[in-house]
Amino acid sequence: MPENLFSSRRYSFSAHDKSLPLFIETIGYNSQESTISRPAGYPYIHWLQTVSGEGNFRTGSEIFTLNEGEGIFLPANIPHQYEPAGKQWATVYLTFGGGAAESILLGLKLNQAVVLKDTKDNKLQETLMDLMEGISKQPRVLPLEVSSPLYNFLILLRKYGEFNFQPSLTSKMTRLEPLIDWMNACYGQNIGLLDMERKASISSQYLSKLFKETMGTSPYSYLVQVRIRKAKEFLINEPERPLKEISRMAGFEDVSHFIATFRKKEGLTPGHYRKLHTETRELE
Numbered sequence: 001m002p003e004n005l006f007s008s009r010r011y012s013f014s015a016h017d018k019s020l021p022l023f024i025e026t027i028g029y030n031s032q033e034s035t036i037s038r039p040a041g042y043p044y045i046h047w048l049q050t051v052s053g054e055g056n057f058r059t060g061s062e063i064f065t066l067n068e069g070e071g072i073f074l075p076a077n078i079p080h081q082y083e084p085a086g087k088q089w090a091t092v093y094l095t096f097g098g099g100a101a102e103s104i105l106l107g108l109k110l111n112q113a114v115v116l117k118d119t120k121d122n123k124l125q126e127t128l129m130d131l132m133e134g135i136s137k138q139p140r141v142l143p144l145e146v147s148s149p150l151y152n153f154l155i156l157l158r159k160y161g162e163f164n165f166q167p168s169l170t171s172k173m174t175r176l177e178p179l180i181d182w183m184n185a186c187y188g189q190n191i192g193l194l195d196m197e198r199k200a201s202i203s204s205q206y207l208s209k210l211f212k213e214t215m216g217t218s219p220y221s222y223l224v225q226v227r228i229r230k231a232k233e234f235l236i237n238e239p240e241r242p243l244k245e246i247s248r249m250a251g252f253e254d255v256s257h258f259i260a261t262f263r264k265k266e267g268l269t270p271g272h273y274r275k276l277h278t279e280t281r282e283l284e
Contacts, residue, residue: 007031011135013146021100022154024146026093027132033082033089041077044095045105047157048072048082049118049125053089057082059113069118069125073110073157092128096150104151108158116161123160127153172214176200179207180222187226188251193219227251228265231258235274243270 010028025044033055048057049071057064057072059080064072066082074080076097105111118124131149179200183191196219197204211219231250234241247258262270 009132009136011132020098020144020147022098022104022147022150023096024150025095025097027095027128027135027146029090029092029129029132031090033084033091035081035083037081039079041079042074042095043076044097045076045101046072046074047094048074049092049128051090051092051125053087054085055082055089055091056085064115066115069122071116071118071124071161073114073116073161075105075111075113078113092125094128094150094153098147104154108154110154110158116157118160120156120160124153124156127156172210175202176210176214179219183223184226187223187230188249191223191251196223223251224261224265228262231262231270232266232273235270236277239274239278246270 008029008031010026010030012026013024029051048066050066050068052068054065054067057066057080059074059078065085066072102111127149131146131153135146179196182199183196193204193207197207200207202210208218211217211222215222217225227250231246231252234246234249238246243258244255247255250258252258252261259269262268262273266273268276
């Protein structure tokens, strides 16, 4: 347990260089969390995670009990308060900001208050502990030097955090992997949504939802991306093969549909794409 590694500690960084895309304001471990009340919120984005024991976190009319491995991600300036729910509550925390923080969090879907559970053997907690351990061994750490680890932590948070105890991104991806592998192998076949549903063994509605949340697109759009990618390989590697054959090999209904889809996705026709890459190869 982290209590055996070190007692409570806190590292603060000067926020004078606010031009950084991301910067850490504070990072710390508290072996005995106390009651905190912030009616006006906190001026930086806040991550608070339970290491051991449990605590109650209130924001607005909602109260969350944070058990071991669970944490809350809170945007800046949100009124809140928290307190131990029993005799002992140990936490690890991180506060941060930055010029690109808002857009990064929006892209990671972390732009609102959300409770998460660490699903990867305390990966989130250990990442922050390791970062603190590294900071403690350096006489002087600049905000720029911890900007990159902060970004990596946010990626891990999105990857392994179980949002309000819904499946994490990693578990969703694991659910889709057999279907994705099949689509990448059988793209040339006549594949419909019903075929995907059967392969994934889930309903088409849930499949579409899962794909959108994990891949950022629909199952069919992903299949089209695979077919376009394969078609580009054929166009370059088999310069003499007619477009009609390539469209069939890549899984398109007919050559007209292939050309129209390729132009829409790539901004040029398959023939123009092949010509550009053939000329490039001849110059090399």
